[in-house]
Amino acid sequence: MVYKYDCLVIGSGIAGMSFALKAAKAGAKVGMICKTTTDEANTFFAQGGVASVTNLEKDNFEKHIHDTMVAGDWLSDPAAVEKVVRNAPSQIRELIGWGVDFDKNDNGDFDLHREGGHSEFRILHHADNTGAEIQTSLVETVKNNPDIDVFTGRFAVEIITQHHLGKIVSRRTPDITCYGAYVLNEQTGEVDTFLAKVTVMATGGVGSVYTTTTNPLIATGDGIAMVYRAKGTVSDMEFIQFHPTALYHPGDRPSFLITEAMRGYGAVLRNLDGEEFMQKYDPRLSLAPRDIVARAIDSEMKLHGTDHVFLDVTHKDPEETKRHFPNIYEKCLSLGIDITKDMIPVAPAAHYLCGGIKVNLNGESSIARLYAVGECSCTGLHGGNRLASNSLIEAVVYADAAARHALEHLSEYDWREDVPEWNDEGTAHPEEMVLITQSEKEVNQIMGYYVGIVRSDLRLKRAWNRLDILYQETEALFKCSKPSRQLCELRNIINVAYLIMRQAMERKESRGLHFTVDYPHPDIPKE
Numbered sequence: 001m002v003y004k005y006d007c008l009v010i011g012s013g014i015a016g017m018s019f020a021l022k023a024a025k026a027g028a029k030v031g032m033i034c035k036t037t038t039d040e041a042n043t044f045f046a047q048g049g050v051a052s053v054t055n056l057e058k059d060n061f062e063k064h065i066h067d068t069m070v071a072g073d074w075l076s077d078p079a080a081v082e083k084v085v086r087n088a089p090s091q092i093r094e095l096i097g098w099g100v101d102f103d104k105n106d107n108g109d110f111d112l113h114r115e116g117g118h119s120e121f122r123i124l125h126h127a128d129n130t131g132a133e134i135q136t137s138l139v140e141t142v143k144n145n146p147d148i149d150v151f152t153g154r155f156a157v158e159i160i161t162q163h164h165l166g167k168i169v170s171r172r173t174p175d176i177t178c179y180g181a182y183v184l185n186e187q188t189g190e191v192d193t194f195l196a197k198v199t200v201m202a203t204g205g206v207g208s209v210y211t212t213t214t215n216p217l218i219a220t221g222d223g224i225a226m227v228y229r230a231k232g233t234v235s236d237m238e239f240i241q242f243h244p245t246a247l248y249h250p251g252d253r254p255s256f257l258i259t260e261a262m263r264g265y266g267a268v269l270r271n272l273d274g275e276e277f278m279q280k281y282d283p284r285l286s287l288a289p290r291d292i293v294a295r296a297i298d299s300e301m302k303l304h305g306t307d308h309v310f311l312d313v314t315h316k317d318p319e320e321t322k323r324h325f326p327n328i329y330e331k332c333l334s335l336g337i338d339i340t341k342d343m344i345p346v347a348p349a350a351h352y353l354c355g356g357i358k359v360n361l362n363g364e365s366s367i368a369r370l371y372a373v374g375e376c377s378c379t380g381l382h383g384g385n386r387l388a389s390n391s392l393i394e395a396v397v398y399a400d401a402a403a404r405h406a407l408e409h410l411s412e413y414d415w416r417e418d419v420p421e422w423n424d425e426g427t428a429h430p431e432e433m434v435l436i437t438q439s440e441k442e443v444n445q446i447m448g449y450y451v452g453i454v455r456s457d458l459r460l461k462r463a464w465n466r467l468d469i470l471y472q473e474t475e476a477l478f479k480c481s482k483p484s485r486q487l488c489e490l491r492n493i494i495n496v497a498y499l500i501m502r503q504a505m506e507r508k509e510s511r512g513l514h515f516t517v518d519y520p521h522p523d524i525p526k527e
Contacts, residue, residue, distance in 0.1 A: 001190070001192045001193070002192070002193045002194075002195065002421075003031060003192065003193070003194045003195065004194075004195045004196075004415050005029050005030060005031035005149070005194065005195070005196045005197075006023070006028040006029045006030065006196070006197050006198070006410055007019070007020070007023045007028050007029070007030045007031070007196060007197065007198050007199075007200060007406065007410075008030075008031050008033070008180055008181060008194050008195075008196035008198070008199045008200065009030060009031070009032045009033065009200045009202055010033045010156045010181060010199065010200065010201055010202060010203055010222075010223060011032075011033070011034075011035075011200075011201065011202030011203040011204060011223065011374065011376070012032055012033075012034040012038045012139075012142075012150070012202075013135070013202060013204055013374055013375075013395070014131075014134055014135070014138065014374065014392055014395045014396060014399075015202040015373035015374025015375075015377075015395035015396070015398070015399050016032065016200065016202030016373070016374065016399075017032075017138040017139070017141075017142050018094075018138070018373075018395065018396045018399035018400065018403075019200050019202065019371075019373060019399040019402055019403050020032050020142060020145075020148050021098065021138070021141060021142060021145065021148070022399065022400060022403035022404075023403050023406065023407060024145050024147035024148050026403070026407045027147070028147070028407065028410060029147055029149075030147060030148045030149070031148075031149050031151065031194060031196070032142070032148060032149065032150045032151065033151050033154045033156055033181070033183055033194070034150060034151060034152045034153070034154065035153075035154070035155055035203075035218050035222070035485075036152065036153065036218055037152050037153075038139045038142070038143075038150060038152065049113055049115075049123040049124050049125030049126075049130045049261065049389050049392075050088075050092065050095075050102075050123065050124045050125070050130065050134075050389055050392045050393050051064070051088070051115075051118070051122055051123055051124075051387070051388070051389040051390050051392075051393055052088035052089055052091075052092050052122060052124060052393055053085065053088065053089065053122055054089060054092070054110050054112070054122065054124065055109070055110075055112060055120070055121070055122070058120055058121070059120040059121075059122050061082075061085050061086055063119050063120055064085045064088075064118075064120075064122065065078075065081050065082060065085050066119075067117055067118055067119050067387055068081045068084075068085065068381065068383075068387045068390060069081060069383070070117065070289075071117040071289045071383075071385050071386070071387035071388075072354075072381075072382055072383025072384050072385055072386075072387070072512060073383060073384035073385055073511050073512040074383065074384075075383030075384040075511060075512060076380060076381060076382060076383030076384075077379070077380025077381070077383070079361060079380070080361065080379045080380035080381045081380075081381055083361055083397065083401070084379075084381050084390070084393060084394050084397045084398075087397045087400070088393045088397065091393065091396040091397050091400060092124065092393075094396065094400075095134065095137075095396065098137055098138055098141045099137035099138075099140065099141060100126070100133060100134050100137045100138075101126055101133060101137075102124040102125065102126055102130075103124075103125055103126055103127065110124050111125070112124065113125055113261045113264050113265070114264040114287075115260045115261055115263070115264045115287075115388035115389055116260050116263060116264070116284070116286075116287045116288055116289055116290060116293065116388055117287075117288070117289040117290075117387045117388055118264075118387070118388065118389075123261065123264075123388070123389045125261065127324070127325075127326055127327070129327050130392075131392070134392065151183070153185070153186045153187055154183050154184065154185055154186070154192075155183065155184040155186060155222075155483075155485045155488060156181045156182070156183050156184075156203075156222060156223075156226065157181075157182045157183065157184050157191060157226075157422070157483050157488055158181065158182050158226055158229065158230070159178050159180070159181045159182075159199060159201075159226050159227065159230050159367075159370065160178065160179045160180045160181060160182060160193070160195075160416075160419055161176055161177060161178055161179070161230050161231075161367065162176065162177065163230065163231075164419060164420065165416075165418060165419070165420075175368060176230065176231055176232070176366070176367045176368065177367065177368040177369055178196075178199045178230070178367050178368065178369050178370035179195060179196070179199075179369070179415070179416040179419055180193065180194045180195040180196040180199060180415075180416075180419070181194050181196075181199060181226075182194075182422045184483050184484075184485065184488070186485055189482070191421075191422035191424065191483055192422075193419060193421060193422065195415040195416060195419060196369075196415070197369065197410055197413040197414065197415065198369050198370075198371065198406045198409075198410065198413065199369065199370050199371070200370075200371045200372070200373060200402065200406075201223035201226070201227060201357060201365070201370065201371065201372040201373070201376055201377070202223070202372070202373050202374045202376065202399075203221075203222045203223030203224070203374075203376045204218075204219050204223075204374060204375050204376055205219045205221070205352060205353045205375040205376070206219060206220070206221035206224065206240075206350075206353050206493075206496045206500075207219040207254070207350045207351065208220045208221075208444075208489075208493060209221065209350070209443065209444070209447050209493050209496055209497050209500065210240075210349075210350035210444060210447050210448055210452075211253070211441075211444040211445065211447075211448050212246070212253070212255055212347070212348075212349040212350060212448065213253070213254050213255065213349050213350040213351070214243050214246050214254055214255050214256075214257040214349050214350070214351045215254055215350070215351070216254060217253065217254060220489040220492050220493050220496070221353075221376075221492050221493065221495070221496030222488070222489070222492045223357065223372065223376040224237075224356055224357055224376050224492075224495075224496055224499070225491070225492035225493075225495035225496055226492075227357045227365060227367065227370070227372070228495055228499060229495065230367060231367075232357060232358075232365050232366050232367045232370070233357070233358040233365070233366040234355070234356065234357055234358065234378070234499055235355050235356070235358040235378045235503075236354055236355030236356070236378050236382075236503070237353070237355040237356070237496070237499040237500045237502075237503045237504075238355070238500060238503040238504035238506075238507050238513075238514040239353070239354035239355050239382070239383075239384055239385065239512055239513040239514055240350060240352075240353060240354075240500060240513055241290055241291065241294075241350075241351050241352040241353070241354060241385060241386050241513050242290070242291075242294040242348040242349060242350055242351055242452075242453050242513075243257060243260075243290065243294070243348065243349055243350075243351035243352070244260075244269075244290055244293040244294040244296075244297050244346070244348050245257075245258040245259075245260070245262070245263070245269075245293075245297075245311055245344075245346040245348075246258065246346060246347060246348065246349035246351075247331070247332070247335075247344065247345070247346060248307065248308035248345040248346055248347045249335060249345075250307075254349075255349045256331055257349075257351075258311060258328060258344060258346055259325070259328070260290070260388050260389075261324075261325075262311065262313060262325060262328070263286045263287060263311070264287065265313070265316065265321075265324060265325075266313065266315070266316055267286065267311050267312060267313040267316075268285075268286055268311070268312045268313075268315075269286050269293070269296075269297065269309060269310070269311055269312075269346075270309065270310045270311075270312050270343065271300050271304060271306075271309055271310070272304060272306050272308075272309065272310065273304075274310070274343075277296065277300050277309075278293070278296060280296070281293075281295075281296040281299070282296070289385055289387070289388075290351075290385065290386075290388065291384075291385045291512060291513045291515070294348040294453055295453055295454065295515060297309050297346075297347065297348055298348060298453045298454060301347065307347060308345040308346060308347040309345075309346060309347070310343035310344060310345060310346065311343065311344040311346045312343045312344075313339055313340075313344070314339075314340060314341055314342070314343065316340075318340035318341075321339065321340055322340065325339070332344060348453060352375065352386055352391060353375055353376075354378075354382035354383070354384070354385060354386050354512070354513065355378045355503070356372065356375065356376045356377045356378040357372035357376055357377050357378060358377075358378045359371070359372050359373075359377045359378065359379055359398070361379075361401065362401050362402060362404075362405035363377065363379075363398045363399070363401050363402030363405065364402075364405065365377075369413060371402040371405075371406060373395060373398045373399045373402050374391075374394075374395040374398075374399075375391060375395075377398065379394060379398055381394050382394075383512060384511045384512015384513055384514065385512040385513045422483075424482050424483065427479075427480055427481050427482045428480070428481065428482060429481065429482050429484065433486065435477070436477075436486050436487055436490050437486075439470050439473065439474060439490055439494075440489075440490050440493060442466070442470060443467070443470060443490075443493050443494060443497050446463050446466045446467055446497070447463070447497055447500070447501075449463075450462055450463035450466075450501075451463050451497070451500055451501050451504060453515065454515055454516075454517065455504055455514070455515065455516045455517070456516055456517045456518050457505070457516070457518045460501055460504055460505045461505075463497075463501050464501060464502075464505070467494065467497055467498055467501065470494055471494050471498065474487075474490055474491055474494055475491070478491055504516075509521070
């Protein structure tokens with residue numbers, strides 16, 4: 001089946017839905033592809049909040065910009081940082097207009113939190129489930145918009161470029177163009193053709209490349225892998241942020257996130273002997289940026305031979321703790337942990353990708369008519385390390401920029417009518433699913449052991465050798481098989497793992513989230 005849309009959005013998190021709503025408001029017909037359902041996205045699981053300067057008596061844009069540059073280890077693109085910080089307040093107002101309810105204090109002002117790396121209280125939130133509040137509000141708004149068609153249970157297999165028209169495309173080809181995507185309908189098993197004047201990649205992160213992750217298991221890096229295979233530019237993949245404090249409960253996948261706002265609230269990290277340890281690693285203690293805290297916890301776990309450390313909030317007022325963190329309180333209580341009396345066992349988990357599909361200030365990728373927004377994109381905002389709660393605001397600011405730019409040029413484009421249907425002639429469904437599931441476990445183990453929080457040349461070389469075998473096996477299986485979500489996800493996970501590993505090997509220094517024992521951290525000017 002062939003579908004035609006002005007704008008095709010692949011992904012249904014805050015970035016994809018924001019773009020869709022803005023494009024539809026301007027009169028564009030939008031098709032939105034959802035891998036599962038509209039509420040299963042990384043956005044839904046974001047606990048902490050949205051960073052924006054709103055209290056001008058104590059805060060200002062310059063402070064937020066400086067905090068972002070410091071957290072990013074001075075690798076952030078200053079233009080991208082300025083764009084996001086200065087446009088944040090207007091996008092907060094737009095979110096509120098779409099029904100998002102941020103908490104307020106008794107005076108009617110925003111009840112602002114502070115998180116690691118922030119010099120001021122500037123995090124807007126909805127209790128400890130801000131992402132769920134945003135996701136449900138936007139889903140409802142999208143459903144009520146007649147110009148947005150939502151397709152659930154659909155999996156984008158490949159974006160359509162000149163390659164599918166029989167033309168040779170290389171990374172040096174100056175005019176690669178996207179004409180839409182081939183999309184698997186999981187219910188029928190058929191691959192449909194979605195033609196679009198512009199395509200927007202909003203597929204989220206890559207957490208499922210690792211065994212331990214806070215991401216939903218659908219975060220398999222699909223958009224990044226598709227763009228890479230289409231010869232698009234992908235950057236900064238070595239910068240994987242491990243959240244320092246995921247709830248340690250063996251067997252849980254994904255891991256339950258203990259928001260950084262809890263440390264901003266006053267929670268203290270302790271080892272299994274009950275001793276504070278952050279003073280050994282950073283003068284900011286438990287409020288140091290995430291990369292420093294994650295490495296500190298990793299060091300303490302290795303030093304003491306343990307699988308976790310503790311986060312202690314027992315010294316705070318119990319009723320206030322329950323009011324601020326109701327979901328964390330209930331989750332821990334269900335496991336026999338009363339956080340008002342007991343310390344919380346925590347360990348780092350893969351959480352956020354700072355790199356991705358390289359885009360400019362308009363959200364344009366290196367492939368014409370293809371935009372990327374949200375976690376799958378690399379805007380330059382995060383540099384070597386994301387400042388807490390900067391990601392949700394980046395998603396809406398760049399969705400706005402991409403929508404504005406796309407709508408300005410939409411009349412210049414038309415649908416490509418000579419795109420062939422997906423050809424799976426001579427293929428069959430894989431007979432042994434165990435081959436796919438076992439290969440995915442092997443990728444997870446390789447990445448966890450060799451491309452985790454602490455890296456080395458030797459570990460990365462070993463990962464390269466192990467991953468190459470899995471790549472060859474999976475590509476051979478894909479060529480003789482009918483597309484399935486499981487097989488396509490495995491293929492994408494391997495592509496993304498390769499990019500993380502290769503770009504980690506290319507960076508001969510320790511910067512931001514990329515820490516290698518073979519190269520010391522350089523002296524970087526702080527101003």
